[in-house]
Amino acid sequence: MTLITDVRLREVLDSRGNPTVEADVLTESGGFGRAAAPSGASTGEYEAIEREPSAAIAAARKHAVPRLVGEAFAGNQREVDGILRAADGTEDFSEIGANSAVAISMAAAKAGADVLGAPLFQHLGGTFRGQNFPVPLGNVIGGGEHAADATDIQEFLSAPVGAPSVADAVFANAAVHATVSELLHERDVPAGKGDEGAWAPSIDDAEAFEIVEEAVSTVEAEVGFEIRFGLDVAAAEMYDDESETYEYSDTSRDTDQQIAYIADLVEEYELVYVEDPLDENDYEAFATLTEEVGDQTLVCGDDLFVTNTERLAHGIDRGAANSILIKPNQIGTLTDAFDAIELARENGYESIVSHRSGETEDTTIAHLAVATDVPFIKTGAVGGERTAKLNELIRIADDAT
Ligand SMILES: C=C(OP(=O)(O)O)C(=O)O
Numbered sequence: 128m129t130l131i132t133d134v135r136l137r138e139v140l141d142s143r144g145n146p147t148v149e150a151d152v153l154t155e156s157g158g159f160g161r162a163a164a165p166s167g168a169s170t171g172e173y174e175a176i177e178r179e180p181s182a183a184i185a186a187a188r189k190h191a192v193p194r195l196v197g198e199a200f201a202g203n204q205r206e207v208d209g210i211l212r213a214a215d216g217t218e219d220f221s222e223i224g225a226n227s228a229v230a231i232s233m234a235a236a237k238a239g240a241d242v243l244g245a246p247l248f249q250h251l252g253g254t255f256r257g258q259n260f261p262v263p264l265g266n267v268i269g270g271g272e273h274a275a276d277a278t279d280i281q282e283f284l285s286a287p288v289g290a291p292s293v294a295d296a297v298f299a300n301a302a303v304h305a306t307v308s309e310l311l312h313e314r315d316v317p318a319g320k321g322d323e324g325a326w327a328p329s330i331d332d333a334e335a336f337e338i339v340e341e342a343v344s345t346v347e348a349e350v351g352f353e354i355r356f357g358l359d360v361a362a363a364e365m366y367d368d369e370s371e372t373y374e375y376s377d378t379s380r381d382t383d384q385q386i387a388y389i390a391d392l393v394e395e396y397e398l399v400y401v402e403d404p405l406d407e408n409d410y411e412a413f414a415t416l417t418e419e420v421g422d423q424t425l426v427c428g429d430d431l432f433v434t435n436t437e438r439l440a441h442g443i444d445r446g447a448a449n450s451i452l453i454k455p456n457q458i459g460t461l462t463d464a465f466d467a468i469e470l471a472r473e474n475g476y477e478s479i480v481s482h483r484s485g486e487t488e489d490t491t492i493a494h495l496a497v498a499t500d501v502p503f504i505k506t507g508a509v510g511g512e513r514t515a516k517l518n519e520l521i522r523i524a525d526d527a528t
């Protein structure tokens with residue numbers, strides 16, 4: 128039986144050294160699931176609300192835990208997540224916190240899988256989910272909100288699209304990351320790492336493009352399969368509402384110039400992926416760019432859609448972007464994340480499952496990406512909280528094939 132008998136909540140450390148919410152869900156027949164909430168730095172304006180962890184835990188203990196214990200079945204994810212929504216009573220989880228909600232939601236899924244004796248990806252995706260595995264997008268140079276005094280563009284992402292296996296792809300991204308370090312060294316550019324483990328050198332975007340392009344071609348020649356790259360521009364962080372311009376360190380661009388700049392980058396570097404190239408409120412500009420380059424690259428909405436079906440539906444109506452980033456903590460539950468993926472799929476949009484800049488060793492997103500058969504997962508290239516997911520992907524592929 129998957130009847131929930133206990134939900135335990137505590138604060139644990141995340142990769143930035145901040146506290147975050149961890150949940151344990153226990154069931155009648157001895158099932159156990161544990162999960163922890165991640166946390167963003169370049170958060171979208173329309174994300175579900177992350178509360179201060181001790182407040183989120185206190186509110187969840189008061190409102191959600193009594194409605195789950197002895198009442199809900201961990202194997203029935205929609206029921207669990209529906210209870211979390213009802214217990215919260217707001218649109219954006221501002222009562223119990225999206226951090227408590229997502230930790231409980233993911234822990235319940237793991238407890239449900241545990242009772243079945245099935246791996247989480249199979250519990251979530253079913254036996255007939257297919258044999259595909261996502262290509263990991265590896266953050267190799269980054270700045271923006273994830274590192275001070277580095278690139279304006281938040282993430283330069285290695286994309287080993289031709290890798291014959293998940294493991295080959297994971298190691299290729301690590302090799303691109305290492306090669307970037309060597310190239311920086313050759314140029315006498317010192318670099319620490321940003322929040323996601325990407326190199327965070329004090330260089331401009333143009334130099335980062337040169338270095339990433341060279342690193343990708345070097346590793347491509349070594350491994351013998353195709354490696355491309357992509358970006359998370361995180362443009363909402365650069366956008367100035369008053370002047371209606373995108374503020375770069377060395378220049379500013381109005382919306383038309385930003386669209387032209389991104390379209391040129393897609394062309395010049397044959398980018399396979401461009402996330403948040405425009406402001407999170409500008410569906411129209413997203414639609415214009417998608418019209419221009421949507422047949423060559425994935426134009427992905429992260430802050431634009433925030434894993435929210437209403438915002439995604441709005442984008443679909445307008446032709447804004449052609450893919451959505453899926454971050455369960457942006458919306459609060461696994462059910463909501465699944466619904467967003469489903470809506471995307473029905474409308475020809477791709478989904479990319481993603482980590483947050485603040486992470487833990489939790490591996491739920493690796494299982495979510497496999498369960499939902501998405502083409503890409505964005506979960507860094509190196510660093511313990513990133514390799515936790517990457518190594519789990521390798522294990523899943525190893526067990527499943
Ligand atoms: C992972 C990202 O960063 P954060 O978690 O800081 O929003 C992102 O913007 O895609």
Ligand SMILES: [Mg+2]
Pocket residue numbers: 359361402403429430
């Ligand atoms: Mg993003």
